[in-house]
Amino acid sequence: MTTSPHALDAALATPATPATPATASAAHEAAVLRRAARLEALLGDPQNPANPHGIAALCAADSRGEPPAETERLLTATGLAAEFVPAEFGGRLTRADLLAKVLRPVFRRDLALGFGFGITSLFASAAVWAAGSPRQRERTARLMLDGGRASIVHHEVAHANAILRDELVATPRPAGGYTLDGRKHVIMNAERADAYVVYARTSPERGPRSHSVLLLDPEALPAEGVRKLPRIPTPGMRGGLFSGLEFTHCPVPEDALVGRPGEGVTLALRTFQVNRCLIPGVAVAAADTVLRSAVHAVSTRRDGPVARRWHKPLAGVFADILACDSMATVALRSLSLLPERAHILAAAVKYVVPDLLREGLEELSTVLGAQGYEHGSPQYGSLDKLVRDLPVAGLGHAGNAACHAVLVPQLRTLAERSWFRAEEPPPELFRSGATLPALDYRLLGIARGDDFLSASLIGSAARLAAARGVGGQMALLGELAEAFVDELRALRARCAILPTDRAALTDPAVVILSDRYALTQAAAAVLGVWEGQDGADAFLADPAWAVLALSRLAGRLGIAVPELPDGVRLQVLDELVRRYRAGLSCDLDGSELTR
Template identity: 30%
Template sequence: MPTDLPATAASGMPATAAPALSAPALPAFAAAEELERALGCPFDPDTGMSLARGLHADETETEPVDAYRAAWAAGLHEHLVPVSEGGRLASFETLTAVVRAASRRDLAVPVGLGSTFLAATPVWIWGDDEQRRRVAELVLGRAWGTAGISEEAAGSDLLATATRAAPVDGGFLLNGRKWLVGNGRRSSFATVLAASDPSFGLFLLDFDALDFDALGSDALGSDSLGSGGVRRLPKVRTHGLRGHDLSGFTLDDCPVGPDAVLGRPGRGIEMVSGMLQYTRTLVGGMGLGAADTALRIALRHARERVLYGEPALELAPVRALLARGFADLLVAECTALSAARALDVARQRMPLWSAVAKYLVPGLCLDSIGACGEVLSARAYLREGVAGGAFQKLSRDAAITPVFEGTELVQLDTIRAQLLSRARRSGGSPALPLPLLFGFGDPVPPLAPREQRPSLTYGGTDEVLDLLDEAVAALADDPELASMARTLLMVRDETRETFRTLSEVRGADAYEAARRHCLVHAGACCLHTWLQRRTALGGLAADRAWLSVALRRVLARLGLPVGPDRESEHRLVHRLQQLDDDDRAFSLVPLRLAPQYRGPERTT
């Protein structure tokens, strides 16, 4: 076991200077480090994306204009456009890291840009040359996009979509109301799901170019609206993300030409299901960034707050909470990174893995933030004081991450359906090697969205769980870790048997089995990360302590708690301190952050 950690009174280890924490960042994460340098420390009130400026916008319920300007100046929007279309999107592993860096500061910014990405994704995949050119021009020009999918009455039931695209001479007339969509008021373009002939379709609306004369007055009728038949709806007031434009728009005989149709007619539901695989995965980066800042606030408070004559960090319950919060973040990270990498190298698995990641990662990050709130105690609710009162805003903002792109129940239903389909058929697609799937930071083939279109089923092969047996065998020299891994293996087999014998495909047992599948998936991701990448990543990733505590957190959620590993918890807190002092992300990945601000705003 490594012993390269500094001492504190709680550890009982001798005081020694700590060596370098880890190797330099891998190329896949270089863009995130570049963004960190450009944006500066979020605790510095003078930076455009500072916590303080975000708080001010939140208090006044106004758009965080300074944060958007800083993000644009740093080129964050360029990562939404593939390299083939003139942007910087080369891999989803890189994009997730970039989203994570932005989310350390103000979630309103990556959420707004995420809505743009959701609108643009089907264009990158199914759009023709002119559609891709125009949307790339808009996004690179700092325009907002909106995905016109959600409707008040339909909820997550896409088949209940009421918006209609009626064919007329020269194109279509769109009628309907899209509500609770990001960037609804400020968007320059939209992708709209509408019922059409022969079935549902996706339509690209360039709001700036809409012109009633395009279809002629006879097609429009005398009662048509001006301004292209589009009415913007008021911004919806929300508990968190108060600076985000969550609103909608109404289409009243909105005319579009045949060139507005995306992809093959009648494939709208299929395309929406496919594009959500991307954004569901990227939500994980938002949760990881928010949890990083929450941990940083709680750790610094615990180091500086004096209770009973000593720093609060020396109190055993405080250290246990920080270790628990850090371990939850690392479980979430292993799950999120493997899903993001799979978008690059194993897109055929994403009908299952994207739903698993969306179900798991936001919830784990919220649990991490919750542990930090316990450390802060009453100060977690204050709109002043510790970190200028940023924690309460962060908690409110992050609370939405399990909801958008499909709620937890929606994800469990998707997972249930995928696993039930597998249980009822034999065979599967050829397995992919674990070094490819978990080679975080290793180069990937050039991104080619049009050549790697998403599928609706994952093919029946799930390497993360299928190869769990090999992970157990590889841990033979560590009986404690091997025992926890065998427990995960037992739950995997029990869950698969449940799906083979289900009497009610939508009964409570099916959803509980889907939930347990997700937790085994998370534990397996931790094991594969440890076995495949600890040497390459070094530092924290090579310290057994993180895996010991992480597996215990997973087993506890399965109702199979094992005794605590206090020594590993102490080591995790030491690592947390090291990473903060060395301006590193709270991550297994060696990612350097913007230099730490050490001015008065840090005081508690």
């Protein structure tokens, strides 16, 4: 498949900004959706075995341990790298939630492809967008717009881990600049990166001022100062190019410093929240593909019924995906609307969504396995690959530890200052198509004991209180909302007496409290998104999906859930089958897919 880059530039170009904010936002979002649809069409039918960008071809490249070269060339031709560069620097990045929409066609097919092609360049360049000098921002933008890649060499965030434990040390030189020493063994795209963004220790003392960020040009470094280490095989994302770097008395110029000396930890805490929201937001698309494969597996013919024994797992995983998308979308939108207050939610979404998706994959494996599909078969390929790829993508144990390191220290402060006191967030947070500010990395803040989503949960429950006596789905939705408020009330009582020393970070009982709190955040997002519907999508405006999603979240917390009203699960299943037959995605957008 070949396409003229010039034709693609014309097809994917963002129109000029209209005069008013509302029309500007609508026009821009429409342009983003056109780019996503165009990319979906160019990548072709993922189930077609002859498609060079289909699941069979991508799984074959993965089994060989190679990046899918032909698909990477296609993504380069589309100018997809421009999506990672803020618009003020010549790219197309305006909001994180819109970026997720553009990237989902890629991640719907292959999580490793999305990481290997370029999303890691966004993660690396985040510190530059947040604190870089005008020259650093200009050069980084030009590099990425020209198809170059940046690799992130970051420090330990939570605790020792195979990917996190190595550390680099930058020693200030009397004449200016630094001398860089140390090694990092597992870096994506280190072998082919055009820039390194290094989080290096610049102070021997522990604390928030211990690290600084350096922006390095590999071509400008002396050959004797840096050595590329051999490639490291990984159990998942096997086509990803992971290797290491070793620095030995490597001189680094003074203008390589990003921001101020000792600002590395702060920059990481501020900018990593974009990563924590974005990865779950695009991982939803990968789970969507597995769900569609499962529906295909149990459909004897395209218009035939689904056997009754598969109703519960299929409808349940569909509801979970909608819950995951609700939480991820709200978190992504908060980065624009409430950038100084999104830090806690970012950690919660990075913790909850991967766990829900992993549980969903386990349920779908029983559906696919019962149909006689074997591991490694084309029908099972997307499931096999996603199960391997999710942990390596930062969604495994190390990711959970980093999220707990954010949430646990905040629990007592939230209980004392925020829960049942904070004001609800603006309704635009939950409304698709609402006008939002652009994402500005410079405005991102660090947790300050403010929880706007729990305030939204309390508000939703209050608005649904009157429905609790009317019976049916609305009554159950009101009961579930109140049950999560009761959970938050119990959390407040327990968290208000937590110790304030560092031992709480590793106390299993406290970690469990952070787990329970994160699930209440998911429930709040589901209710907020349901309330924010304008009626354009009749299914999302109906309470059935929210009831099923909340009942499953409640079950994970051990909350007693009444018997679901007749038709709730069937209503959700019918929508899933309808979308499958119509070729629509299983997320909140219900966008048209290539098939």
